[in-house]
Structures are given as structure tokens and as C-alpha cells.
Ligand SMILES: Nc1ncnc2c1ncn2[C@@H]1O[C@H](COP(=O)(O)OP(=O)(O)O)[C@@H](O)[C@H]1O
């Protein structure tokens with residue numbers, strides 16, 4: 180479903196992602212772990228096509244299409260969803276109206292039916308149950324004055340409504356207490372099925388106890404330094420990220436050597 | 441690529457939709473302004489003597505102001521001096537014959553209003569809206585008069601009111617905005633040609649939205665209309681005005697006066713959607729919109745609420761205000777002002793608290809793009825006897841691009857220690873993060889921008905009657921449509 184080939188991304192003058200390659204198939208859950216500043220969010224933004232994250236080389240292939248230079252709304256309509264680490268506030272815009280605008284924009288691009296407010300309300304009520312979110316929030320302005328936990332849950336609600344083929348969840352767990360974490364994980368599990376794929380970005384292994392990944396990748400300084408199965412996440416938990424630093428120095432040593440040649 | 445602030449900067453190049461001219465023969469006063477011009481206008485309209493006397497007093501006063509070159513200079517706007525002798529003060533479409541009903545209105549005129557989306561034909565009317573249509577200097581048609589008169593409501597052109605209800609006019613005209621008030625109000629008092637008049641009798645809740653639609657058509661013509669609305673004890677009326685003008689290279693002057701009066705327990709809700717021609721993208725042409733609007737809560741427990749959506753005009757200079765005279769009276773001001781291209785807006789309100797326990801609320805939303813310059817100017821004055829007065833002021837600015845300006849000038853004068861005042865202000869940008877968030881949810885750049893801007897304006901739009909809120913939203917989108925996406 181998704182193939183990232185040797186992706187290099189820069190913002191302004193900073194080289195942030197340094198040759199990322201990754202393959203994700205339908206039905207899979209991949210976890211990307213890494214310390215702060217390692218480039219996790221940048222990878223998520225690059226997949227979603229955020230302006231300012233310039234691909235200097237490499238490709239992103241989604242559903243057999245090269246989307247490397249596609250605009251963000253095009254990618255969203257194609258089925259890529261990003262759950263933001265820091266969801267954005269849109270004052271004055273009621274969440275239910277925002278959700279309907281989003282749902283209809285995507286349906287329209289696929290020449291599918293658009294829903295009127297009443298029809299959409301029915302759908303929304305259903306999905307609210309899946310993510311166990313307070314319906315009152317949908318009458319408030321998008322993310323405005325939401326608690327950290329409410330914002331995260333709202334992102335998952337949007338995933339539940341849009342039913343993307345590929346969901347990239349950037350730290351859906353950060354700032355949540357254990358109960359909230361369990362319920363968000365529970366919602367993610369309900370939303371996984373054989374025809375979609377999920378990439379969970381996280382700093383901690385905690386959430387992976389509940390949402391069990393098929394593969395785990397360690398990201399450091401813009402590179403995937405190690406990939407493995409769910410046990411790799413436990414390794415991080417017990418030993419921290421430092422142990423992977425030598426992979427990194429080996430690799431940068433390599434690239435230095437390569438560049439000298 | 442996605443929407444960026446770069447793209448948003450190109451917004452200024454939008455086309456004005458209402459820029460066409462209607463081809464009608466018109467009757468005009470000779471160019472320039474002398475006592476004779478005023479006598480000419482007054483006799484044309486067959487006015488009672490008191491009206492002519494008032495006009496002449498105003499004109500003499502204005503003469504002194506011109507002598508001292510006392511046109512206002514304190515506003516944050518700039519324009520070349522206006523040559524008041526180079527303006528035609530009266531222009532009316534020549535009637536083919538005397539009109540007895542709408543059927544006899546020149547079809548050219550009716551179709552002009554159709555094109556503006558304001559059918560005067562009662563069959564095609566907006567549900568629940570009565571319209572007074574003003575074309576250049578005169579009112580050409582008022583709909584639903586019969587329906588309104590069943591409730592004893594008077595809604596007609598100012599000229600008709602002068603013929604039929606001179607005593608009401610004599611009593612209230614100039615009682616809120618005297619001709620000595622300011623330069624433009626004084627000029628208006630001397631030369632005003634028509635406008636709307638409304639009286640809602642005791643205890644009547646007006647069942648229709650009342651609307652005046654102003655259209656400037658002729659070249660070199662100033663529009664000086666005057667609106668007077670009186671809500672008698674315990675009555676309620678909601679009133680809306682809209683405006684547009686053809687595209688012309690010269691600047692045209694629009695200097696209107698609106699006076700509102702509420703007696704005990706009465707309420708007037710006055711809404712404006714102002715879409716005068718703003719000038720082209722280099723700042724050539726456009727309307728100078730220099731307007732004095734003021735309401736007086738004369739009775740206790742009365743309320744006046746102004747809502748304005750200002751998207752047009754080269755220059756807007758207006759401060760819809762409320763004098764809170766009656767105890768427990770309430771004044772409100774909700775404003776969205778959009779400037780793009782080289783538009784300038786200096787707008788705000790004055791809330792003058794005189795009675796006890798009076799309350800005022802000010803919500804101002806300024807949006808600037810292109811080289812637009814947007815100033816909020818407000819005054820809250822608490823007089824010595826206004827015990828327990830409350831004011832809440834919030835003035836927010838939204839910037840699109842980096843060549844535009846937003847300024848706020850809130851003045852406060854408190855002469856009674858029991859006053860409670862609250863003030864909030866923030867400036868934000870249509871930033872890339874918000875746009876990207878919407879884009880990531882499948883919305884195009886334009887959809888995203890419209891959503892964000894309408895969100896910013898929400899607190900004001902929700903004060904508008906429903907049909908007009910829809911219209912205001914559409915107008916914002918139209919005005920801010922750019923080469924995004
Ligand atoms: N828009 C940007 N402009 C400049 N530097 C950026 C930008 N986004 C991220 N970076 C830098 O890239 C590195 C990776 O950041 P980020 O992807 O947010 O890491 P993570 O999500 O793993 O904490 C950091 O050094 C950060 O400062």
C-alpha cells in the first residue's frame with residue numbers, strides 16, 4: 180500500500196530526513212519510535228504533504244501512485260490520514276460542521292454522496308460511540324479549549340469518520356493518563372481491519388502494549404536505524420534509545436565514507 | 441501546491457460583481473452646491489417649509505465648516521481633498537409617468553434590482569422581507585406596505601413620509617444626529633435627497649424584516665440618504681440595509697445619516713451589508729463611504745443593536761453608536777470589516793452611558809489583506825450619573841499576507857466609579873498550520889480559507905437574520921476568492 184523509497188526531506192536549510200525507506204502493506208500496523216527531535220513528525224508531515232517539507236530526493240508511492248509532489252488535499256482524498264501530534268485550533272468553526280465539510284470534500288472528490296446535516300449527524304453519533312467521546316464536544320469550536328486528551332480523541336474520531344486506507348497517528352498517546360490511553364488504543368483497534376494500514380508514531384512503548392504492531396522501526400537523527408518486531412519496542416523500554424546511537428555513528432561513518440568516495 | 445500565505449496575498453485581484461450600469465434617463469440637479477441647489481431639491485420634492493428651513497440652516501453651518509476646512513482629519517485614512525462643487529447632489533431616474541404601483545416602475549429598474557438579487561416583485565420576494573429600493577437619490581419602490589400597515593407600521597421612503605407624516609419627522613429629525621454633529625452629517629442635512637422612514641407603533645412586533653437597498657448608478661453623483669427609525673414603547677423591528685455601485689474610475693461620495701430612536705422597552709436591530717464598489721486593485725476609483733449612524737435608547741429598558749458587514753468602499757468612515765439614555769438600556773455593536781486591495785476602513789462605535797445600569801457590548805472583527813488598512817476606533821464613555829454601567833469590548837484582527845495593516849484605537853472615559861469595563865483584543869493570521877489542517881482533511885485551499893475566515897466572523901454573522909448571514913458568508917468568500925489551490 181505504501182512504499183517510501185530513500186526519502187530525503189529538508190526544511191529551509193536543514194536536512195531532516197536522511198534516506199528513509201519503508202514498506203507498509205494493507206492490514207499491517209507499523210510503529211515508529213524515536214527520541215524527541217529524531218524526525219518522527221517530519222516523516223508524518225512529509226507523508227501528508229505539508230508545505231515547507233521539501234523532498235530533495237526519493238519517492239513516496241501510495242496505492243501504486245507516486246504522490247511525492249501531490250498537494251495535501253489530494254493525498255487526503257486518496258486515503259491518507261494524519262492524526263496530528265498537536266491538533267490545530269480553528270476558532271469559530273463548530274466541530275460537527277468541520278467534520279461534515281471534511282467528509283463531504285472527500286466524498287465529493289470520489290463522486291460519492293454528500294451528506295446533509297441531519298444525515299451526517301446520524302453518522303457522527305455512531306462514530307462517537309466507537310471512540311467513546313463526549314458528543315457535547317462536537318458542538319464546540321474545533322479543538323478550541325479542548326484538553327490534551329480531548330484533542331487526541333478528536334483526531335481518532337476524525338479517523339473513524341473518514342475511514343482512511345492509511346492512518347498515520349503522530350503520538351496519539353502523549354499526554355494521556357492510563358485510562359484515556361487504554362480507551363484510545365481500544366478505538367484504534369476497533370478501526371483496524373484487513374484493508375487498511377496504520378503507522379503509529381510514539382516516543383514510548385506503552386501504547387504498543389494495547390495496539391500490537393506487526394513491525395517496529397527505530398528512528399534517530401532522520402534515519403531508520405533498526406527495524407524489528409514488537410520485541411524491539413520492549414527493548415527500547417528497558418534500555419532506552421542510547422543503545423542505538425552506535426548504529427547511528429556507524430551509519431554516519433558509512434555515509435561520510437561514501438561521500439568521500 | 442497547497443495553500444500558503446504567498447497564495448493568499450494574491451487575493452487582492454478579485455473582480456467586483458455589481459459593477460454594471462443601468463441605462464435609464466435621469467433628472468439631475470446642476471453640478472455644485474449653493475442655496476439654489478438646496479431650494480431646487482426641496483421644491484422638486486414639494487417639501488414642507490420646515491424642511492427647507494432646516495436644510496438651509498444646515499447649509500449655512502456647513503459653509504462655516506468648509507471655510508475653516510473642518511472636514512474630519514483624525515481618522516486613519518487618507519484621500520485627496522474632495523471638490524464639493526464637482527458633485528451632482530441629486531439624480532433621479534426620470535419616471536415615464538406618475539407611479540401608482542410597482543407595475544409601473546421602469547422595467548429597467550426592476551431588472552436592475554433582480555440582477556442584484558433583490559426582486560421587488562412581491563411574488564418573487566424573499567420570504568418575510570419588505571424592501572425599500574433606493575436608486576441614486578430617490579426611493580423607487582417599497583414592497584409590502586399594505587401588509588405592514590395592517591399592523592400600523594409605517595415603512596416608506598423619506599419623501600413620502602414628509603408628505604404624509606410631517607409631524608413625526610418634525611419631532612424626531614435631527615434629534616439623534618443634529619446637523620451640527622459633524623462635517624458630513626451637516627452636508628447630508630443640507631442636501632439629502634431621500635432615504636427610508638419607519639415607525640413601529642406601541643407594542644407591535646414587526647412581522648417582517650425591513651430592508652433598504654441603496655444603489656448608486658449615475659456618474660459624478662453623491663448619494664446622501666437619510667434614514668429615520670422610531671420604535672415606540674414595547675415595539676420591535678429588525679432592519680437591514682444593503683448597497684452597491686457601478687465600477688467607475690472616479691471616487692464617489694456617499695454621506696448618509698441614520699437615526700434610530702427606541703422608547704421604553706422597545707428594540708431596534710439594525711444590520712448593514714455594505715458592498716459599495718471598492719476601487720480597482722491599484723486603488724483607483726471606489727466609493728467614499730462617510731456615514732453617521734447613531735441610535736438613542738431614549739426609553740428605559742430599551743435596546744439598540746448594530747450589526748455591520750463592511751466589505752466594500754474605497755474608504756469607510758463610520759461609527760454606529762448608541763446613546764444609552766434610558767435606565768437599564770442596552771447598546772450593542774457587532775462588526776466585520778474587510779479591507780483588501782487599497783481599501784481603507786476606519787470604523788468602530790461610541791457607547792455613551794448616561795442612564796443607570798446601562799450595558800454595552802462591542803465585538804469588532806477586522807480582516808486585512810493585500811494593502812488594506814483596517815482601524816478599529818471606539819469610545820466608551822461612562823457619564824457621572826450612569827451608576828453600574830457595564831461594557832464589554834472585544835476587537836480582533838486577522839491578517840492575510842504582510843503588506844496590510846490592522847490598528848485599534850479604543851478610548852475609554854469613565855466618570856463614575858461603579859463602572860465595569862472589560863476589554864479583549866487579539867491579532868491572528870490565517871496561518872499555514874490552520875490551512876494545512878483543513879487541507880489534510882480533504883478541503884481545498886479555498887474551502888479551508890472560507891471556513892477559517894467565517895469562523896473568525898462567527899460572533900458577528902450569527903447576529904444577522906438568517907438569509908443575510910448566508911449572503912454575508914457568500915460575500916466574504918467572493919471578496920476573498922484568490923488564486924489558491
Ligand atoms: N518546519 C521546520 N523547520 C525547521 N526545522 C524543523 C521543522 N520541523 C522540524 N524541524 C527540525 O527537525 C528535527 C525533527 O523534528 P520532528 O520531526 O518534530 O521530531 P520528532 O517528532 O521526532 O520529535 C528537529 O531538529 C526539528 O527542530
Ligand SMILES: [Mg+2]
Nearest residue numbers: 219220221264
Ligand atoms: Mg513529533
